[in-house]
Amino acid sequence: MPEQNNASAKRFAVMDLGTNTFHLLIAEKSTEGFRIVHQQTEAVKIGEGGINKGIIQQAAFSRGIKAMQDFKKHIDEAAATEVRAIATSALRNAANGNDFIAEVKAQAGIQIEIIDGAKEAAFIYKGIEASGVLTEKNSLIVDIGGGSVEFIIGNEDETLWKQSFEIGAARLMDKFHKVDPMNVVSIKAMTAYLNQQLVPLFQAAMQYKPTFLIGSSGAFESFAEVIELEAGRKFDLKSTKSYEFDTDDLLYLIERLIKSTHAKRATMKGIIPVRVDMIVSASLLTIYLMQKLGLVDVWMSTYSLKEGVLAEMMGR
Known part of the structure; x- marks a missing residue:
């Protein structure tokens, strides 16, 4: 109540x-x-x-x-x-x-x-900014939704580039996640599709050279929660604004998720039911970005679009 x-x-x-x-x-x-x-x-x-x-x-x-x-x-x-x-x-x-x-x-x-994709990305940046995770160095902010993925390159002072792509986790799952676990053919097909779709992102990354990858809520919250709970540590998303991943822990978890079955994922503490299947395509997209852009410093912010809208409403 x-x-x-x-x-x-x-x-x-x-x-x-x-x-x-x-x-x-x-x-x-x-x-x-x-x-x-x-x-x-x-x-x-x-x-x-x-x-x-x-x-x-x-x-x-x-x-x-x-x-x-x-x-x-x-x-x-x-x-x-x-x-x-x-x-x-x-x-x-x-x-x-x-x-x-x-x-x-x-x-x-x-x-x-x-709202259109550009406005969505602007709100996400405002939300991430409010979480305090941005620094003077350039970061690539990624918000993996079900329908679209927003990419923003920016720092604590400004947005340098932003674009929304209709390649969300639900769309990728519908296109490529036909068998469980996903097979190599499907993973290669998804990689080829991302290579084709994300050319503007690669060009922007070459220009602005982001140092950090910041995942906005969603699957990144699940990654953090699973890692912390499996390590036997208490973790409360509601009292967490940001979280720094240990790269080895994150890569190990992503590898397990990609190879897992629905039944296995459903038993993993930290993955909410609505995310049990879509977390596979979100995991593939995350590791793809890390490898393609050479980003090993990964953070999660629990703040996203709604916090950005709230900040605007409050005049911040």
Whole structure:
């Protein structure tokens, strides 16, 4: 349950409506930046069965409406007065995306904004910046969503380059992850596809020479959680803003995930159910980037798009 409303504190609600998960963050300003009043994630899987066909299937459509009605209840209980719902790749590219938006407005009273890839990348940078993980050196920020992947090269002062690519984990899984574990032929096909799709990224990396790879939430949170829990250490994502990977630990985990079966991944503590299958294509993309761009210093930030939207709403 959300905490009781403090009449003197203005409350903000941000919804990030992704391809796999819908997120709700309700917060108020604090000296640290913001204080979370309520936070929840729903595994809506809006792209399930239709991600590469450009359609939201009926079951996914219904799950999405139900999640938005639930979010509205929490927003009202917390008495949040400024509300934004941001939709990205799956809704951006779905033929019936506008039908979903109209239905959410009618059923939950929430107006959804569809943003393009450039705006999505800008919000992600703002979120990463708020986490404090950026330095004066250039970093490559990677946000692996289900529908799209955003790449941003920047530092603590500015964004130098950004681009969104429609090669998210759900799209890659649908295209290449036909057998489990993935076979060598499929992995080679995916590598060839990434070589073709990511030419603008390679050109930007040559120009700006990023030193660090920063993974924005999502699969990177799972990587960190699995590594820490398997080492017998306590790890709380909710109280973590950023995390530095031991490169050997990360590469060892990625190798295991790529070779694993669904049943094996489902038993691994730290991998939420909605990520059990998509983490394979996310793992392949991560190791591909590390090897292709020679990036061995890898960090994770739990802050992403929704924190970036929140920072903008709070005027930060």
